[in-house]
Amino acid sequence: MSKTAYVRTKPHLNIGTMGHVDHGKTTLTAAITKVLAERGTGTFVPFDRIDRAPEEAARGITINIAHVEYETDTRHYAHVDMPGHADYIKNMVTGAAQLDGAILVVSALDGIMPQTAEHVLLARQVGVDHIVVALNKADGTQDEELIDLVELEVRDLLTAQGYPGDAVPVVRVSGLRALAGDPRWTASIEALLDAVDTYVPMPERYLDAPFLLPVENVLTITGRGTVVTGAVERGTLRLGDRVSVLGADIETVVTGLETFGKPMAEAQAGDNVAVLLRGVPRDAVRRGHVVAAPGSVVPARRFSARVYLLSGREGGRTTPVASGYRPQFYIRTADVVGDVDLGEAGAARPGDTVAMRVELGREVPLEPGLGFAIREGGRTVGAGTVTDVHNG
Numbered sequence: 222m223s224k225t226a227y228v229r230t231k232p233h234l235n236i237g238t239m240g241h242v243d244h245g246k247t248t249l250t251a252a253i254t255k256v257l258a259e260r261g262t263g264t265f266v267p268f269d270r271i272d273r274a275p276e277e278a279a280r281g282i283t284i285n286i287a288h289v290e291y292e293t294d295t296r297h298y299a300h301v302d303m304p305g306h307a308d309y310i311k312n313m314v315t316g317a318a319q320l321d322g323a324i325l326v327v328s329a330l331d332g333i334m335p336q337t338a339e340h341v342l343l344a345r346q347v348g349v350d351h352i353v354v355a356l357n358k359a360d361g362t363q364d365e366e367l368i369d370l371v372e373l374e375v376r377d378l379l380t381a382q383g384y385p386g387d388a389v390p391v392v393r394v395s396g397l398r399a400l401a402g403d404p405r406w407t408a409s410i411e412a413l414l415d416a417v418d419t420y421v422p423m424p425e426r427y428l429d430a431p432f433l434l435p436v437e438n439v440l441t442i443t444g445r446g447t448v449v450t451g452a453v454e455r456g457t458l459r460l461g462d463r464v465s466v467l468g469a470d471i472e473t474v475v476t477g478l479e480t481f482g483k484p485m486a487e488a489q490a491g492d493n494v495a496v497l498l499r500g501v502p503r504d505a506v507r508r509g510h511v512v513a514a515p516g517s518v519v520p521a522r523r524f525s526a527r528v529y530l531l532s533g534r535e536g537g538r539t540t541p542v543a544s545g546y547r548p549q550f551y552i553r554t555a556d557v558v559g560d561v562d563l564g565e566a567g568a569a570r571p572g573d574t575v576a577m578r579v580e581l582g583r584e585v586p587l588e589p590g591l592g593f594a595i596r597e598g599g600r601t602v603g604a605g606t607v608t609d610v611h612n613g
């Protein structure tokens with residue numbers, strides 16, 4: 222059973238769609254795969270295969286299929302379409318999605334809506350520096366002036382959030398008509414992809430840093446062992462390398478390495494991978510653990526951070542928080558309770574940016590610059606960055 226190996230011929234980037242519910246993110250994702258399948262550099266993934274986002278039955282070692290994979294002439298992309306607002310928050314805000322760039326989908330008929338604004342805000346907070354706008358459903362009106370207004374509104378929103386609103390590419394598209402094969406709108410998808418290819422720069426990959434992979438998912442392959450999946454945050458990994466599983470307190474050896482079902486010789490920062498670990502019991506490893514080069518990271522429980530508390534309009538709290546507040550912290554793929562100390566201020570209101578000290582319920586790998594989300598009762602109430610780690 223020889224499988225075709227993954228051959229790294231083009232630079233790899235992670236992108237994703239974001240935007241308000243029903244503005245057409247999934248339809249657009251399907252349309253992109255269709256257009257590229259016709260070009261011969263991708264496989265068509267129909268709408269219902271993307272939207273269901275099931276855990277694919279393990280066929281060899283494979284990764285979560287919320288990702289679709291395709292190539293343009295110059296690049297290989299993993300594209301994540303989050304099934305709903307909550308998934309967006311969870312994957313994107315915690316950095317699990319690790320987007321190098323994003324396609325902001327805005328319905329040209331409806332204009333910017335609350336989740337459009339929230340996703341832009343959170344993208345900014347987690348360091349997604351490049352956004353390309355798809356003004357979708359452009360087939361739905363003949364009124365170009367209406368679309369011009371929506372375009373202005375989107376550019377203003379981006380500028381207000383610290384993006385270069387005037388320079389961001391805004392492409393009028395119709396995912397639905399492109400899926401139907403309408404040549405005018407197929408061309409619109411080509412134009413969108415060209416904008417992504419040229420506007421989203423190749424990110425700097427920390428290939429020389431020690432290997433680190435936040436575990437998104439754990440699978441068992443009968444007869445082979447336990448597999449962890451996720452996006453490589455930094456470094457490289459090869460078969461036979463020793464790794465630590467932080468959280469499980471295990472040191473082991475990598476015995477299998479795949480991307481999108483294809484074996485690979487070396488995984489690099491930015492790759493979506495499945496890693497087979499020797500002799501690790503299924504129950505020992507969980508989402509939220511971190512696989513890293515032995516000795517390269519020290520987990521900690523206490524840190525200082527700068528946090529933006531979402532306003533009520535952005536889906537955040539409507540009442541202030543005070544020292545002693547105990548929300549959940551989403552750090553990489555981990556979900557950990559933490560005690561908040563607001564220091565002299567003592568309290569903070571939704572809409573504020575505050576400094577805080579946090580003591581987590583358990584140790585996780587932490588470092589300055591690391592982004593995280595704060596959640597409570599299933600919704601995101603804050604987004605922050607670690608400023609200092611306090612060991613011991």
Ligand SMILES: Nc1nc2c(ncn2[C@@H]2O[C@H](COP(=O)(O)OP(=O)(O)OP(=O)(O)O)[C@@H](O)[C@H]2O)c(=O)[nH]1
Pocket residue numbers: 240241242243244245246247248249303304305306357358359360361394395396397398
């Ligand atoms: N006219 C028109 N309708 C579209 C277009 N793209 C999507 N739609 C319709 O808009 C609705 C929502 O599309 P989806 O692709 O499911 O939207 P979504 O953003 O993925 O929605 P969520 O995942 O629920 O947030 C569906 O009825 C689509 O058929 C388009 O380009 N033109």
Ligand SMILES: [Mg+2]
Pocket residue numbers: 246247248272303304305
């Ligand atoms: Mg969708």
